[in-house]
Every structure is written in structure tokens, then in C-alpha cells.
Amino acid sequence: MWLMVLWRAKLLGAVSLFILLFAISSTFLYFQQAGIVSRSFADRGAQTAFFATIDLLVNTLTLGVQLFLTGRILVWFGVALTLSFLPLLTALGFGALALAPTLTAIALFQVVRRASDYAIARPTREVLFTVIPREDRYKAKSLIDTFVYRLGDQIGAWSVAGLRWLGAGASELALVAIPITLLWLVNALWLGRRQEQRAQIRSAE
Numbered sequence: 088m089w090l091m092v093l094w095r096a097k098l099l100g101a102v103s104l105f106i107l108l109f110a111i112s113s114t115f116l117y118f119q120q121a122g123i124v125s126r127s128f129a130d131r132g133a134q135t136a137f138f139a140t141i142d143l144l145v146n147t148l149t150l151g152v153q154l155f156l157t158g159r160i161l162v163w164f165g166v167a168l169t170l171s172f173l174p175l176l177t178a179l180g181f182g183a184l185a186l187a188p189t190l191t192a193i194a195l196f197q198v199v200r201r202a203s204d205y206a207i208a209r210p211t212r213e214v215l216f217t218v219i220p221r222e223d224r225y226k227a228k229s230l231i232d233t234f235v236y237r238l239g240d241q242i243g244a245w246s247v248a249g250l251r252w253l254g255a256g257a258s259e260l261a262l263v264a265i266p267i268t269l270l271w272l273v274n275a276l277w278l279g280r281r282q283e284q285r286a287q288i289r290s291a292e
Contacts, residue, residue, distance in 0.1 A: 114243025167279025188257035
């Protein structure tokens with residue numbers, strides 16, 4: 088039944104694609120991070136301290152943006168541009184990793200990307216559901232947040248494993264991830280425009 092709901096509602100299908108591409112890109116980045124950190128720190132304690140620092144910076148930045156900027160960003164730029172910020176940032180981040188797969192690059196990329204996801208992308212994504220009928224929304228949301236996300240995670244893991252088997256290194260993995268994030272960017276822009284159109288129709292009614 089849930090799959091039929093996604094098939095019937097184009098907006099919900101596009102939301103599913105958004106989550107799928109987000110999860111795939113996140114898995115690519117996870118393996119990039121694991122490889123770079125393992126090469127940079129031989130000691131497990133140093134690796135743990137590095138990840139703890141990343142988490143602290145992400146949480147601090149997320150809190151600051153949520154308190155002072157999230158609502159304003161949505162008002163200033165609208166749903167489409169705000170939703171496309173994370174895919175665009177991710178494409179630029181993978182481009183930087185393709186040129187310089189270093190510890191500094193992965194740290195900056197992770198902090199800015201994760202904070203942008205928590206503080207900007209997730210609240211904006213919830214706005215999309217405001218123009219979807221309540222029954223369809225509740226039927227599909229749990230499927231999107233669980234099955235679709237895990238599917239993207241698995242596809243990403245299989246893709247990275249296959250590319251590494253073919254001999255791809257850190258730079259090559261980043262280059263492969265860029266077209267995925269550009270497709271994600273197009274999807275985000277379409278989603279945002281569609282939501283804005285439906286919101287205008289509802290206001291007129």
C-alpha cells in the first residue's frame with residue numbers, strides 16, 4: 088500500500104528520490120572519511136578524538152544556525168533554493184576532495200555538510216509535507232525515513248565496494264559522487280518549486 092502511495096503522488100516520489108540520493112552521497116562521504124582518517128591517525132584514540140571534535144563542531148554550528156538563521160533563510164530564499172543548498176554544497180565538497188583528499192578537507196566538509204543538513208535541509212524537507220494530503224503523508228513518511236534511506240545507504244556501500252574493486256582511490260570516488268549530487272540538486276529544485284506552486288494554489292483556494 089505504501090509503495091502505491093509513492094507511485095501515485097509525484098511529490099512523494101520525488102521526496103523519496105531526494106532521501107535516496109542523500110543517503111548514497113552520505114555513504115560515499117562516510118567511506119571517504121574512514122579512509123582518510125585511518126591513513127592520518129594510526130592510533131585509535133586519536134581517531135576517536137578527531138570524530139568527537141567533528142561532532143562538537145557540528146552540534147555547535149547546528150544550534151547557532153537553528154536559533155538565528157533557519158527561519159530567515161527559508162523566508163529570504165524560498166523552499167526551492169533552501170532545499171538545493173545541501174546538494175550544491177555536497178557537490179562542491181566532493182569536488183574539493185577530488186582535488187585534495189586531505190584530513191583538513193574532509194573535516195571542513197563534514198562539519199559544514201552535517202550542520203547544513205540538521206539545521207537547514209531537514210526543516211525545509213518537512214515543509215514539503217505540508218502540501219501533501221494527510222493520509223498519504225502519514226502512510227509514506229515512515230517508509231521514506233526507513234526503507235528508502237536504508238536502500239540508499241546499501242546502494243552507496245555496494246557502489247563504493249565495486250569502485251574500489253575496480254581500483255578507484257579517494258579522488259576517483261569523489262569524482263563519481265559529483266554526478267550523483269548534481270542529480271540530487273536538480274531533484275531538490277524541482278521539489279521546492281512544486282511545493283511553492285501547491286502552496287500558492289492552497290492559499291488562493
